[in-house]
Amino acid sequence: xxxxxxxxxxxxxxxxxxxxxxxxxxxxxxxxxxxxxxxxxxxxxxxxxxxxxxxxxxxxxxxxxxxxxxxxxxxxxxxxxxxxxxxxxxxxxxxxxxxxxxxxxxxxxxxxxxxxxxxxxxxxxxxxxxxxxxxxxxxxxxxxxxxxxxxxxxxxxxxxxxxxxxxxxxxxxxxxxxxxxxxxxxxxxxxxxxxxxxxxxxxxxxxxxxxxxxxxxxxxxxxxxxxxxxxxxxxxxxxxxxxxxxxxxxxxxxxxxxxxxxxxxxxxxxxxxxxx
Amino acid sequence: xxxxxxxxxxxxxxxxxxxxxxxxxxxxxxxxxxxxxxxxxxxxxxxxxxxxxxxxxxxxxxxxxxxxxxxxxxxxxxxxxxxxxxxxxxxxxxxxxxxxxxxxxxxxxxxxxxxxxxxxxxxxxxxxxxxxxxxxxxxxxxxxxxxxxxxxxxxxxxxxxxxxxxxxxxxxxxxxxxxxxxxxxxxxxxxxxxxxxxxxxxxxxxx
Numbered sequence: 097x098x099x100x101x102x103x104x105x106x107x108x109x110x111x112x113x114x115x116x117x118x119x120x121x122x123x124x125x126x127x128x129x130x131x132x133x134x135x136x137x138x139x140x141x142x143x144x145x146x147x148x149x150x151x152x153x154x155x156x157x158x159x160x161x162x163x164x165x166x167x168x169x170x171x172x173x174x175x176x177x178x179x180x181x182x183x184x185x186x187x188x189x190x191x192x193x194x195x196x197x198x199x200x201x202x203x204x205x206x207x208x209x210x211x212x213x214x215x216x217x218x219x220x221x222x223x224x225x226x227x228x229x230x231x232x233x234x235x236x237x238x239x240x241x242x243x244x245x246x247x248x249x250x251x252x253x254x255x256x257x258x259x260x261x262x263x264x265x266x267x268x269x270x271x272x273x274x275x276x277x278x279x280x281x282x283x284x285x286x287x288x289x290x291x292x293x294x295x296x297x298x299x300x301x302x303x304x305x306x307x308x309x310x311x312x313x314x315x316x317x318x319x320x321x322x323x324x325x326x327x328x329x330x331x332x333x334x335x336x337x338x339x340x341x342x343x344x345x346x347x348x349x350x351x352x353x354x355x356x357x358x359x360x361x362x363x364x365x366x367x368x369x370x371x372x
Numbered sequence: 373x374x375x376x377x378x379x380x381x382x383x384x385x386x387x388x389x390x391x392x393x394x395x396x397x398x399x400x401x402x403x404x405x406x407x408x409x410x411x412x413x414x415x416x417x418x419x420x421x422x423x424x425x426x427x428x429x430x431x432x433x434x435x436x437x438x439x440x441x442x443x444x445x446x447x448x449x450x451x452x453x454x455x456x457x458x459x460x461x462x463x464x465x466x467x468x469x470x471x472x473x474x475x476x477x478x479x480x481x482x483x484x485x486x487x488x489x490x491x492x493x494x495x496x497x498x499x500x501x502x503x504x505x506x507x508x509x510x511x512x513x514x515x516x517x518x519x520x521x522x523x524x525x526x527x528x529x530x531x532x533x534x535x536x537x538x539x540x541x542x543x544x545x546x547x548x549x550x551x552x553x554x555x556x557x558x559x560x561x562x563x564x565x566x567x568x569x570x571x572x573x574x575x576x577x578x579x
Binding site for chain 1: 402414468495541
C-alpha cells in the first residue's frame with residue numbers, strides 16, 4: 097500500500113487525537129485572535145443599548161446543558177448588558193433545564209452589580225405547553241405564570257408591576273437550542289403581537305434564522321460561540337466564548353486541512369485508476 | 373361515536389382558533405383553550421414518567437443487560453424527583469448540585485463528541501465528486517474559515533473570507549432557507565386542514 101492509499105485509509109483515531117489537540121492546546125495557551133463583530137450581533141447590542149433605562153426584557157432560556165458551551169456565554173453577556181444599562185430582566189424557559197441555566201447566568205454576572213431578586217430580575221420558570229404558553233402570555237403573563245420558579249406569587253415582586261402582556265415587554269430574547277425556541281416565538285410573539293425580538297442559537301442552526309433577520313422579524317441574531325464572543329467583545333466582558341474561539345478557529349483549520357488532504361488523495365487515486 | 377366525538381372536538385377547536393385570528397371578539401375563547409392546552413401538557417408529562425418507568429421495569433424483568441442502563445435511569449429519575457419535590461430547586465440545593473455536577477458535564481460531553489465525528493466524516497465523505505459537491509465544498513470551506521477569527525488574520529485577511537462568508541449566509545443561504553420555510557408552511561397548512569376535516573386521523577391511532 098502506497099503513501100496515498102495509507103493516507104486515504106487513515107485511522108479515525110488519528111483524526112480524533114489531532115482534533116483533541118487542536119481544541120485543548122489553544123484553550124491552555126490562548127492565541128488571542130481578534131474578534132470581528134458582525135451586523136446581526138451589533139444590531140442586537142445597539143437595540144439593548146438604546147432602550148430607555150428600566151425597560152422590561154424577557155429572556156427565554158430555551159436550551160439545555162448539551163448546548164451550554166455555545167449558549168450560556170450569550171446568556172451571561174446579554175444579562176450583563178441588561179443589568180449594565182439598568183434594564184429589568186424577566187427570565188423564563190420553554191425547556192425545563194433552561195430554568196437553572198438562566199439562573200446560573202445571572203449568578204455569573206450579579207457580583208458586578210447591585211441587583212435584587214424580584215426588583216431587578218425574576219425567574220418565572222418553566223411552563224409546559226409551548227405555543228399555548230406564548231399565546232397565553234400574549235393575553236396575560238401573570239395568569240400564565242401566577243408564581244415564580246420558587247412558587248412565590250409574582251404579584252409580590254415589584255418587577256412585575258405593570259407587566260400584563262407583551263405590550264409591556266420592551267424586548268424578547270430567545271436563547272434557543274431547537275424547538276420550542278426562536279421559530280415559535282417569531283411565529284406568535286413577533287408576528288401576532290408585534291414583539292421586538294432578538295435570537296441566540298447554536299452555530300449549526302443559525303443559517304435557518306437568516307430569513308427572519310432579512311424580514312425584520314428578528315432585530316439581531318447571535319449564532320453559536322462566535323456570536324457570544326462578539327457580544328462579549330461589545331460589552332467588554334471576556335468570557336468563555338472569547339477564549340473558546342481560539343480553539344474553534346484551530347479546530348476549523350484542522351478540519352479544512354483534513355478535507356483538502358482527503359480531496360487530494362481522492363483525485364490522485366482516481367487519476368491512477370483512469371490510467372490503469 | 374368513539375371516533376366521531378374526537379373528530380367533532382378537533383373540528384370545533386380548530387375552527388375557533390382559526391376564526392378568532394381574524395375576529396378578535398372571539399379571542400376570549402382562544403385564551404381559555406390555550407390554558408386547557410397548558411393543563412393537558414402537564415398531564416402529558418405525568419403520562420411520560422409513568423410510561424418511562426413501566427417500559428424500563430419491563431425491560432429489567434426481561435433482559436439481564438438492562439440492569440446496567442435501566443436501573444441507573446430509574447434511580448436517577450427517582451433521585452431528582454425526590455430532591456426537587458422534597459428540598460426545592462434553588463441555588464444551594466442538592467438538586468442543583470446534581471444538575472450542575474452530573475447532568476451539565478454529561479450532556480456537554482455528549483454534544484462535544486460531535487466535533488470528532490464531524491471531523492472524521494468530513495475526511496471520509498466531503499469529496500468534490502461533481503460540480504455540485506465541489507460548490508458545496510468551496511462554500512463550506514469559506515464559511516468555516518470566514519466565521520472564525522483565524523479567517524481574518526495574516527494572508528487570509530486579503531481574501532476577505534469574512535465578507536464572502538457573510539454574503540453566502542445572507543443571500544444564497546437565506547434564499548434556500550426561505551424556500552424550505554415556505555414549503556414547510558404550506559405543508560403545515562395542508563396537514564392542519566386534513567386534521568381539521570378528519571381526513572388525517574393518525575393522532576387517533578389510525579394509519
